[in-house]
Amino acid sequence: MDTPRTHTGRSPLQLAALVVGIVFLLVGILGFIPGVTTNTDELEMAGHGSDAMLLGIFEVSILHNIVHLLFGIAGVVLSRTWSGARNYLIGGGVIYLLLFLYGLLISHDSPANFIPVNSADNWLHLVLGLGMVALGALLGRARTRTRL
Template sequence: MASTHSSGSGVATRTNIQKAALAVGVVFLLVGVLGFVPGITSNYDTLGFAGSNSEAMLLGVFQVSILHNIVHLLFGVAGVLMAKTATGAYNFLLWGGVIYAVLFIYGLIVPADSVANFVPLNVADDFLHLVLAIGMIGLALALKGKNHTARAR
């Protein structure tokens, strides 16, 4: 299965699922980088490698750590690389969404001050993970098998 289609002008175009995976991947990369930017991340001086003792807050809302930011960066790289093919894009969106659904449930079960809260996660993270799970799985299912492309103009 070809990853892109030629528009006849020698310009390759992406399928909608590839564009969606690429966009999600780029957002994850941006979030991962912003987690390391003082000011955008409040309490930056408390940014720890892992664990609930990191009190750094991305956008003043989402609890982050160095590990948490690295996970966002890795998800971003995976999204960008997997968006090269329609199958890869589908797998990134579907299985990435499943991972975020598991993280949502994990965040509900694990107490905030527990050693098991190693990423760390707070209530805002939990609900964002639910939104990501629904959004990524929804995109995967809605765009699966639809090889429509937007031609470059």
């Protein structure tokens, strides 16, 4: 089976996974940069006690930033194949939807908020989850058979 390719040699699905992966890498890096992230002197390894805020909106910790970096690396690596890209987008989207539910169910001031998340994170996780699943499902349908 062949898929339509862009000028980069990647299918639109693979390109979407690559872009999402790069964005996660950037977010992971930006979470450590003073000025982009406020209160970096209060950046903790994990937990709701971390008062560092990416863009002054999203609560982050060292763990949270590392997860973004690893998620970004996974996207870049998995974008190399069509099935890897589809699995990354759909599977990653499901993970973010579960993270959205997790953020709704826990008290943000409790030890259960080890990631940490706040209301802005929760809504972003919902949008990311829905967007990634939609990209994986819609662009994944475009795979067509061609005759050799």
